Amino acid sequence: MSEIKIISIPHRDANGFLIGFKRVNALWNCPTCGEAMGEPKLTSHAEDGYSGSVHIWTNPCGHVVHYKDLKTLV
Template sequence: MMKKVRIPNRDIYGYIIGVKKVKVNWRCPYCGEKMGETKPYTFYEKGKRYTIDIWYNKCGHAVKHHDLEIIK
């Protein structure tokens, strides 16, 4: 299953340079279950506001943005 989500776009040093929308495999990388529904989440970093997607998985695994399998 594929889903488009907004994730932080960071440079090689870890500094945020914006938000990017990517297609990802919407299965938990730990157990293979379908991941939860996305919700917008707004945060502030270095005085700027960013809105990304977050979700909670029924399986209980916490999947971070950098753990997502991005589909090219």
């Protein structure tokens, strides 16, 4: 069974520009290998005049998962 985590990520427009931050429900398995991902930790983020907090993590499997590659639930 997949674990679901609520995390904060950058919110970008269709052109990729940061327009704020959003919270998402993410399936917490690596999309590459299916293993559980590392524990998310909040960190400060500033870009394009916006500042806030986003979650970052390091996966035990070694795969890097970008925010855009997360499997999120609506």
